[in-house]
Amino acid sequence: MSDSNGIVLELNQLSCGYQGHPVVSQLNIHLRAGDIGCLLGPSGCGKTTTLRAIAGFEPITGGEIRLAGQRISSADKRLPPEQRQIGMVFQDYALFPHLTVQDNVGFGINRHPERKRIVAELLDLVKLGHLGKRYPHELSGGQQQRVALARALAPDPKLLLLDEPFSNLDGELRRRLSAEVREILKARKISAMLVTHDQSEAFAVCDHVGVLKEGRLQQWDTPYNLYHEPATPFVASFIGQGYFIRGQLLTPDTVQTELGVIRGNRAYQLPAGSAVDVLLRPDDIVAQDNSSLRARIIGKTFLGATTLYRLQLPTGSVLETILPSHDDHPVGEQLGIRTAADHLVVFSAQGSVNVHAQLPLEQVLDTEPAAQDE
Numbered sequence: 001m002s003d004s005n006g007i008v009l010e011l012n013q014l015s016c017g018y019q020g021h022p023v024v025s026q027l028n029i030h031l032r033a034g035d036i037g038c039l040l041g042p043s044g045c046g047k048t049t050t051l052r053a054i055a056g057f058e059p060i061t062g063g064e065i066r067l068a069g070q071r072i073s074s075a076d077k078r079l080p081p082e083q084r085q086i087g088m089v090f091q092d093y094a095l096f097p098h099l100t101v102q103d104n105v106g107f108g109i110n111r112h113p114e115r116k117r118i119v120a121e122l123l124d125l126v127k128l129g130h131l132g133k134r135y136p137h138e139l140s141g142g143q144q145q146r147v148a149l150a151r152a153l154a155p156d157p158k159l160l161l162l163d164e165p166f167s168n169l170d171g172e173l174r175r176r177l178s179a180e181v182r183e184i185l186k187a188r189k190i191s192a193m194l195v196t197h198d199q200s201e202a203f204a205v206c207d208h209v210g211v212l213k214e215g216r217l218q219q220w221d222t223p224y225n226l227y228h229e230p231a232t233p234f235v236a237s238f239i240g241q242g243y244f245i246r247g248q249l250l251t252p253d254t255v256q257t258e259l260g261v262i263r264g265n266r267a268y269q270l271p272a273g274s275a276v277d278v279l280l281r282p283d284d285i286v287a288q289d290n291s292s293l294r295a296r297i298i299g300k301t302f303l304g305a306t307t308l309y310r311l312q313l314p315t316g317s318v319l320e321t322i323l324p325s326h327d328d329h330p331v332g333e334q335l336g337i338r339t340a341a342d343h344l345v346v347f348s349a350q351g352s353v354n355v356h357a358q359l360p361l362e363q364v365l366d367t368e369p370a371a372q373d374e
């Protein structure tokens, strides 16, 4: 279900808060029908507040929320939550303890003539067809969350909201269930919005991710673009790993750095000669035995299939690279490296282009993003 442009959920200049204190400011997000969106950001940035506003539990102070083209919230009007046709899945499952699994799933469709068939179908979908007669306390955490998902899907909502749905589960189970939930939502073409502070979960489950900082949207984009083309220094540092090194813009798409000239695939509209901070991810640095550029290995973390190496350049700058773990190098070795940074990401830097010292991330977090021609 969507409007004529294929958009199911629109947040237009959305602002909301508590007791006169703004929490979320002028948020603009458009979610396409069938897509899974995500609100990602540090604790307290306003993710849950936004989700609760979409569900209708919180009033908004400015802007509007539209669902399938219909305005459901504005500063002076709010459609009650039960009339929104929005399903919710919470962190703590929130199942009815006195109802069996099948009665939990069928709770929202009690008068539906096909209740029995729908419940059976949904229980099969979440792979709990054999446990319909159990009570919630007789299930594992992962199974309870599957019941909660089936219950939220039963009334065939226009939109599903998931608030940190996997955070009570750990490790492998969390990873498996999140992948499975994505498959279920995609198979049924359900539009959904997930809240998490876990970047890997956001990337694994969602099509578009909105990164929030202090109630403001920094970027709404695909996981790929957030990682490779972050719009602000905050997104660059919040998403994935990486270090900044100082450089000098030579042309719109080339930068002189202590690693040599790096050419990227996008142009920056900063004057030639500008001081810039260049983002280098571990996958932007590759090992090359015969390279004249050497870096000393100062730390390594074994990750299974790969090993993450921390490297120090002769100037003292620190970088990381990730190599297949069978390509094993000891700490202290001088490793030959080269850059392979197709996605050149730079931000306008304060200060001298000659400063080659490592920039602490905090120092670059609040600088303005470089003007881009996109």
Ligand SMILES: Nc1ncnc2c1ncn2[C@@H]1O[C@H](COP(=O)(O)OP(=O)(O)OP(=O)(O)O)[C@@H](O)[C@H]1O
Pocket (backbone or CB within 6 Å): 018, 023, 041, 042, 043, 044, 045, 046, 047, 048, 049, 050, 197
């Ligand atoms: N009911 C409330 N009354 C007053 N302030 C609140 C209320 N709920 C949340 N806040 C405040 O609003 C801000 C945003 O909270 P919110 O729960 O939306 O953040 P979040 O990004 O979901 O954080 P977390 O990841 O820790 O859950 C916080 O400063 C919080 O203290």
